[in-house]
Amino acid sequence: MEPIKTPTFSVVVPVYNSERSLEELYQRISAVFAKMGHAFEIIFVNDYSSDRSYAVLRDIHKAHAENTIIVDLLRNYGQHNAVICGFNYCSGDYVVTIDDDLQNPPEEIPAIFKKLNEGYDVVFGIPEEKNHKAYKNLGSLMIRKLNRKIFSLKNKLRFSSFRIIKKEIVDEVKTMKTPFPYISGMLLTVTRSVGNHEVEHQSRRYGRSNYNLRKLIKLSFNLLINYSAIPLRAIGVFGFIISIISFIIGMVYIFRQLFIGEAPEGWTTLVVLISFYNALFLVFFSILGEYISRLLKESSKVSQFVVRAVHYQNRLSHSDTKNNPQN
Template sequence: MTVPTDFSYSVVIPVYNSQDVVGSTVERVVEVFETAGLRYQVVLVNDGSRDGSWDVIADLARRSPHVVALDLLRNYGQHHANLAGLRESTGDYVITMDDDLQNPPDQVLLLIGKAMEGHDLVFGRFESKQASGHRRLGSRVISLINRRVFEQPRGLAVSNFRILRRDVVERICGSRTAHPYITGQALMSAHSPADVLVRHDPREIGTSNYGLRRITSLVLTILFSYSVFPLRAAAALGFGVAAISFLLGGFYLVRSFFVDSAVPGWTTIAVLLAVLNGVVIMLLSMLGEYVVRTLNAVSAVTTYHVSERVSS
């Protein structure tokens, strides 16, 4: 029987403007793993914080052999920070969680327990998510997109609180995309995803950094980086306009044989504009398809830069 002590674990925590709480988060993570007798590593990734978060996590890394701190050159976003942490991780399993204690560290053991049943990817399903209205709405929209784009199974809940087996992590780290989206990439890279009911605590300090702008940006990133739906929709619209233009051009051409135009040459101009604009729209739609395919093929693997790494 598979038991948790047979494996090592890396906990990846993106850090952004959380100097007042990240220390407590790490202390509780360490306490959970020490008490359970599990081999562990904590990877803290400072994502361009504007407060003293880097000083806090760098000091933690200097004092503990289990902690590694990465300082990104600037704020790249949560998914880039998670990717940096995944590439730094060494554990057989990797857990990703937030830095604000809304993902209670003791709930990590529930993720591990579910993973021991043979699942290579386990998400935390929150009993009651403590989030604002626009975040809950954004989560529903993203969930719909996940089902369409990444074939998220119905009934499976996804979140940033998750555990990934090493082979899933390697597939994510090896993917060539300029816009990482860890949840979607995990769904594409896993064979047996599952979820487990976990607690989600209210935020004790500060406010969420995931505002409406960031949620909208994430939705657009998913749509334009992992789906051809916007392009195909634009192409369909383009071909529809082109068809109408051709029909309109034909109508004016036939009409000119029976009805004289009040303005000499007007029919010729109308027909030419309708036909040529239709052709241009079709060509732009096809070119857009090739541009997207080319962009996906040449996207750089490194989408962030680490300015400093600290470990004991």
Template sequence: MIPPEISVIIPVYNEEDGLPTLFARLYPALDQLDTPYEVVFINDGSSDRSAALLREQYERRPDVTRAILLAANAGQHMAIMAGFEHARGQIIVTLDADLQNPPEEIGKVIDKMREGHDYVGSIRRIRHDNLFRSSASKAMNYLREKITRIRITDQGNMLRAYSRTVVNAINSCKEVSTFIPALAYTFARNPAEIVVEHEERAAGASKYSLYSLIRLNFDLMTGFSLVPLQWFSMLGIVVSLGSAALFVLLIVRRLVVGPEAEGLFTLFALMFFLIGLALFGIGLLGEYVGRVYQQVRHRPRYLIEAILEGDQ
């Protein structure tokens, strides 16, 4: 059997309404590339009929279709990691199942990879997201770049291509919580980005809640930089110096003016500010300690229930 040049990895979580449309558009787009390929679907513990639809699609196109059925929901990035560990292509492309990235755009990232790049990201030409989601994404992109020095213009877009070398490097990592595009950027030697089209979700609703997005960005920032801890240390130094200066000022004022009863609520406000600052610092430290705790347990990142594939 000819090994595929291209592996397309698609995590699937409760996408039964949109999968038929995805199948109808994905395979013709890949057939037009005129190169050996495989499609690796990862069912991320879906509770709907997604797994059954993937099985039916495997039976229709067993020559180019593989499906990995996870026993439980592991999260989008861990599902992609499962795909990376089973992909056989020299160029590995990730794609969401919701059709917001048109499958017809896969050829663009492939062509860019063939120019000699080892990692190609994508930027949505016109985003079909609501104002809050777009604004929050831009703000987090800016903050992430300042903290991690990882330059990803559109971190929420999962249409990306990776070389076999970069994927092998990612597979060698044993992190239980990571952000794959950022991890790939740290290993890439010649990264690039291109502009691609973006469409509205074909069916269903986004699986990323506000909480999920916040958690994702915490993983991104604490997983790739110590800057948040360093910033907090600097803030602690500034607050300590400010508190010392205020203490000296209050002593001088007491000696000059005498005892005063005023200013009680100002001190309360200052106290609450410092308590909030301390709680924030404890939470930030907890993020790093929690990552260490998850890592040292050495629990599997995902559990595979079944793999649907032909003779390899």
């Protein structure tokens, strides 16, 4: 039996309800690296699929145990947590992340890798034109604008789930133990040597997209709450504006009381005090919220994922490992 080569590339695939595309995805990835002449491994992370995805993955592993690792999660943790889980099993010098639906063609990997070799730590494969429904395109635009605001992007840099990352960057990302990971944002906290390469984006051939409007809104909310203080600052500004307005209204009613005598007795004082203190509380709460959010980010102990089982080189190991399977 020949010794197993250390892979040059590790491919992480988060899997959710994609039973019909998985075999083709493996074959196409395998063909790409055979043509490139590089050893590779594929880490499929089953994110608690409700179809036969896990059974299909086991069959793929039985046939190709030398270069596949199957990780089965205990419940659905979401795409980003599944990718973080996959990072923990990577041994290649370069890590590729790609979706399971074949909309990102694996045949684009060599071109993205060529771009990476121009001196980048991370390169995102950006579709020239996405074949999505209108609401998803609108959601993508909203996420893109949030990214530019939150991460202070000065150029035309865009994010996608199709990327190649140097292993040392992945190792740094693995140390970040937030229960609400956003892979692209985490990469930017490690390095700013990030580039884009335009790739083809194909129509989805099997099933329906797992991203719906609710998930896009949830992703936007997580971006705002976990990677920025924009909501807190907005509340603070709002409170400050209300304070000014309440002060102006109070002065108007005081003037009317003193010089015209039109305001009901006691009403002026009540309105001014309620308006002023409500606005003041908003300001106080925003400041407290800023401190609390930062403390929670530092002290969060919530698991990013829990592994049920791992299929690795014809061996099956059961595990309840939390956050990092190497702990």
